[in-house]
Amino acid sequence: MTSKSSAYTKALQSLGGISGSDFRSWKILCGDNIRKTTLEIISNPLELIEELEQKNIVGEDNVKSLIEMMKTLGRLSEAGILADYEKKWALTESNQQSDYDRLLLKINGALEDSELESIKFLCRNYSGFTKDKRGKMTSCRDVFTGLEQALLLDKNETSTLKDLMKQISRLDLCQHVDKYEQKYNSKSEPFSSGQQNIHDLSDEFDIIVRHIGKNWRQYARRLKLVEADIDSIMVKHPYDLMEQSRESLKIWQQRNSSNATREVLISTLRKCEFNYIADVMEGKIVD
Incomplete structure (x- = not known):
């Protein structure tokens, strides 16, 4: 009996024959998620797929972005093979939404009235959680x-x-919640036609995390995170400055989608007078 893993591998192998102008066009489609320097050294489709997997854009439970790219390239045969795999094996958007709804329903039914009041109090600094609205x-x-x-x-x-x-x-x-997250780890689809592309800022994040230290809160506020976000991050990572700063950057990127860019990070660093970090990011200083 065919396993999910082998079916996934077989579906990906169907893309191995893409070459020439179609392969070059495919790499262009990946330009918002994979760095240009990385794309330049990728020489075949399977290497490109591996890079997409490393970016969590493609996986056994998420081939929708590949299907959309094949359709864009006019490779309808390959798109059909991937769609057949998705229909039989992949976790779909509707699966995830249903599980998400069930998770919230389970939590809602499990909490006591006193716990509800505690949660409302904990949310008091979040946007929209005014005293009047919490009372309702x-x-x-x-x-x-x-x-x-x-x-x-x-x-x-x-x-x-x-x-x-x-x-x-x-x-x-x-x-x-942990079980839900493990099941749907990185199931967001930044590459699908219905969503804005998210830029790969992993290198920029690494530079900021290495250098910003305890000043991450000042920087986060400049990036328009609210105090409730900062409090939540500190609760989540109470003794780790590097994880606190990285978490703040992830929240900023998630909320701003394609508007979360390298240029915004650099300009915000300079507004905070963290010019050394900005210079490192721009390559003016060797780190």
């Missing part, structure tokens, strides 16, 4: 809706939800 929230589902409206919760981002469960000592519910 009669269930955790109301709180979840508020978190979704504040861009702190969706099917691809449940870290704030897990932090709240930790703070009210409901580790059993944290485990439910």
Whole structure:
């Protein structure tokens, strides 16, 4: 019997014959997610797929972006093979949304009234959680809706939800969130036609994390993170400055999508007078 892994590998191998202008066009389609210098040294389709996998754009449970790219290239045969694999094996968007809804329903049903009040208090500094609005929230589902409206919760981002469960000592519910996250790890689809592309800023993040130290909070505020975000990050990583700064950058990137760019990072560093870090990022100083 064919395994999921072997079926995935077979579907990817169907792309191995793409060459010439189609292969060059395919690399251009990947330009917003893979650095130009990396694309220049990629010489065949399987190397390109491997790089997409490393960026979490493609995986056994996520071939939608590949299907869209094949359609764009006019490679309908390859798109059909991938679509057949997706239909049989891959976790689809509707699967994830259903599991996300069930997760929220489970948490909503498991919490006591006193725990709901504690969660509302913990959310007091989040955008939209005014005293008046919190008073009208009669269930955790109301709180979840508020978190979704504040861009702190969706099917691809449940870290704030897990932090709240930790703070009210409901580790059993944290485990439910963990299982959901493990199942849908990196299932967001930045490359699909319905979403904006997210730039690869991993090198820039590494530079900032190495140098910014305890000043990450000042920088995060300049990037328009609110105090509730900063508090949540410090709860999540209480003794690790590097993880605190990295988490703040990830939140900023997620909220700003394609508008989260290297140029914004550099200009914000200079506004904070962190010119040394900006110079390192621009290559003016060798790190």
